[in-house]
Amino acid sequence: MSGITLPSTATSAVAPAVPAPVRKSRRRRHDWTGLVYVAPALVLVVGFFLVPLCMTAWMSLHNWPLMGNPRWIGTANYKALWSDYNFWNALLFTLRYTVAATAGLMLVGLALALLVEKPRRMAGFYRTAFFMPVVIGFASASLLWAWLSNVDSGLFSALAQAFGLTEGRVNLLATFEPAFWSVTIMVIWKMAGFYMVILMSGLQAIPPDYLEAARIDGAGFLQRFRHITLPLIRRPFALALILCVSGSMLAFDHFYIILAGGPQNRTITAVYWIFNQSFVSFRLGYGAALSMVLLAILVVLSVIQLRLLRDREDAR
Amino acid sequence: MKTWFFGLGALAAGLLAGPGAADAETFSLWVRSDGSTFMPKVVEAFNASQSAHKAELQIVPVNELVQKYAVAAAGGTAPDALSLDLIYTPAFAAAGQLKDITDLAKALPYFDQLSKAHVATGTYENRIYGLPFSGDASVLVWNKALFRQAGLDPDRGPTNWAEIRADAEKITALGQGNKGFYFSGNCGGCSIFTFTPLIWASGGDIFADGGKRATLDTPQLRDAIALYRGMVKDGLVPAGAQTDTGANFFAAFATGKVGIAPAGSFAIGALNTQHPNLEYGVTYLPGKDGGWSSFAGGDNLVVSRDTRKIAGIRAFLEFAYSLEGQTLLARNGSLPVRADLAKQALDGLDRRYLIAADAMARGRTPYTPVCNDLINSANGPWNTMLNAAVFGDAGAVEPAIRTAQETMQSIIDTAP
Numbered sequence: 151m152s153g154i155t156l157p158s159t160a161t162s163a164v165a166p167a168v169p170a171p172v173r174k175s176r177r178r179r180h181d182w183t184g185l186v187y188v189a190p191a192l193v194l195v196v197g198f199f200l201v202p203l204c205m206t207a208w209m210s211l212h213n214w215p216l217m218g219n220p221r222w223i224g225t226a227n228y229k230a231l232w233s234d235y236n237f238w239n240a241l242l243f244t245l246r247y248t249v250a251a252t253a254g255l256m257l258v259g260l261a262l263a264l265l266v267e268k269p270r271r272m273a274g275f276y277r278t279a280f281f282m283p284v285v286i287g288f289a290s291a292s293l294l295w296a297w298l299s300n301v302d303s304g305l306f307s308a309l310a311q312a313f314g315l316t317e318g319r320v321n322l323l324a325t326f327e328p329a330f331w332s333v334t335i336m337v338i339w340k341m342a343g344f345y346m347v348i349l350m351s352g353l354q355a356i357p358p359d360y361l362e363a364a365r366i367d368g369a370g371f372l373q374r375f376r377h378i379t380l381p382l383i384r385r386p387f388a389l390a391l392i393l394c395v396s397g398s399m400l401a402f403d404h405f406y407i408i409l410a411g412g413p414q415n416r417t418i419t420a421v422y423w424i425f426n427q428s429f430v431s432f433r434l435g436y437g438a439a440l441s442m443v444l445l446a447i448l449v450v451l452s453v454i455q456l457r458l459l460r461d462r463e464d465a466r
Numbered sequence: 467m468k469t470w471f472f473g474l475g476a477l478a479a480g481l482l483a484g485p486g487a488a489d490a491e492t493f494s495l496w497v498r499s500d501g502s503t504f505m506p507k508v509v510e511a512f513n514a515s516q517s518a519h520k521a522e523l524q525i526v527p528v529n530e531l532v533q534k535y536a537v538a539a540a541g542g543t544a545p546d547a548l549s550l551d552l553i554y555t556p557a558f559a560a561a562g563q564l565k566d567i568t569d570l571a572k573a574l575p576y577f578d579q580l581s582k583a584h585v586a587t588g589t590y591e592n593r594i595y596g597l598p599f600s601g602d603a604s605v606l607v608w609n610k611a612l613f614r615q616a617g618l619d620p621d622r623g624p625t626n627w628a629e630i631r632a633d634a635e636k637i638t639a640l641g642q643g644n645k646g647f648y649f650s651g652n653c654g655g656c657s658i659f660t661f662t663p664l665i666w667a668s669g670g671d672i673f674a675d676g677g678k679r680a681t682l683d684t685p686q687l688r689d690a691i692a693l694y695r696g697m698v699k700d701g702l703v704p705a706g707a708q709t710d711t712g713a714n715f716f717a718a719f720a721t722g723k724v725g726i727a728p729a730g731s732f733a734i735g736a737l738n739t740q741h742p743n744l745e746y747g748v749t750y751l752p753g754k755d756g757g758w759s760s761f762a763g764g765d766n767l768v769v770s771r772d773t774r775k776i777a778g779i780r781a782f783l784e785f786a787y788s789l790e791g792q793t794l795l796a797r798n799g800s801l802p803v804r805a806d807l808a809k810q811a812l813d814g815l816d817r818r819y820l821i822a823a824d825a826m827a828r829g830r831t832p833y834t835p836v837c838n839d840l841i842n843s844a845n846g847p848w849n850t851m852l853n854a855a856v857f858g859d860a861g862a863v864e865p866a867i868r869t870a871q872e873t874m875q876s877i878i879d880t881a882p
Contacts, residue, residue, distance in 0.1 A: 217535075217540075217561035218561040218562055296713070301706045302718075321705045321708055323709040409709075410652060410844035410845075411844055412844070413709070418845060429532075430838050430842075431839050431843075432838070
């Protein structure tokens, strides 16, 4: 994640070439005070991330039922996982969903950010309106959507029929394509405001002189966008992209609540499968092994994104 | 590794609670949220009825009960007793979490009057680990107003499949959004409760050899699927049934636009209080050519392995099995589980309860320690098969049954 931080921290970490004795001791004292400052954060990270992570790794080496006694089985969970057709299928579906959701969220988020970035009349109102869905919980939004999509008493099917788009009422959740897109659109509706805020902060940090100079030189809107705006929001864009991809890879609630993995188990995400193994089949150890694999995949994906979006100065 | 952590918690709790312990010996009792109406009343009455023991009740959200209990058990802070969805009793007993209460059970003079289905699921390897506590039987309900409108006898519910189909057709023909039949088509828990009785009543079963063998590949199952398939295909069922994960299980019939629906006895109380104007009848879930069956659901009372408060739990059970206890249960949404007192306990209540109580007394419950995997999971073989076979193409029926049969058998065989 270090790529997100400012380059200044990266350079300051390099020790000075010729340390004088006096400065050295002061520096050491500095180090200690620094440690005190980060200690609370460190405690949280150790307590709520590192320790559970180690426990998960430990559990993944056991046959660990939800009830009863765990038994050491070494890497057997990982070997079993290798041929777990359902898990890889779920992962494939998760990737497909991630691509769809990320593309939608980034495009809509950027469009909204461009729309509300300048302090226009009513900009505050629109910003608030676009951000509102973000503060609804995923579970409540999913329940809302489940009812809106209900073919007998919901809104969408009736609306489509009234507009003459469909002949009779169509059950949106009964076949894969409409069900998948219905959920994806819900996610875009709900989360676009969040990415709008991130990207907007980037847009606002672009000095207006650049754009003005370009305009005077005769650059059109698209040219300005392509050659000035996009390169300058690289950092917030990278942040938004990584959050979006890792968030989508961990999708669970909406597929669980709206579709229950249906139609015909085709919308089971990786986390859904982990949940099923752990709390439906009571195989916590196996679920832990799946979680470790998913974590590794997420780390790889994040590193790839950081590399692709790295600033040229960092690369040197 | 989890144990020491929870152990510390238990120690701390013990130190805090130590000096204040009352004269009465207190035992802890958990119940799933489905029992949140009757359980507090029974516990309150029990605590008031004597002073030697005191039950301390905690209500746990139904979907979290198993996880919560498992975590507590791992940490040594499991409740002394638990009112557990009866289908989970074999799984809990198999995991070695429960106390063998065979002697306690056999010593009850009315042991042979207790719900057979509950005791059967409470038995694991010939020892008893759970005793019946609350009851919920599956039945068929029909809307009398719609029957009258359609020119059918409003006081006579369907008694075989052909009648279900014929009645549903007539009600659908009324139009105006009225449909003949409803079921939750994507809910494994709902369909084991209401669909298997159709198979049982026709002489089939989905398990054999005490849950060791899955037997889906039967003519009875095919016929039952064909009944549902046919009604779906001919538009006698609202389209939402296909994707109903159980949210509409009760609500659809309560709208008054559905002619016939399988339901549970809990629906009687709920309909009477929430929809007092809905005229409905209750009958048994019939077999193909008559006869009937029912899924006996509800809770078993189980005792945690390490508890030492067995005297208090025995007293609590005896109170629950008394006429007072059974009456309290009956008035608050559960069926009585003691057959010889059922009539008395239900005296003065809606007569439709009697049918449910009768259904319960002769009801059945599938027995398997992997019920969650096989049946309840929305993604398990049972639900996947039914959804595909009932709503899919005609060609999907046979592959769906074959796949489910294989998957179920392999889950049973590889169960730990």
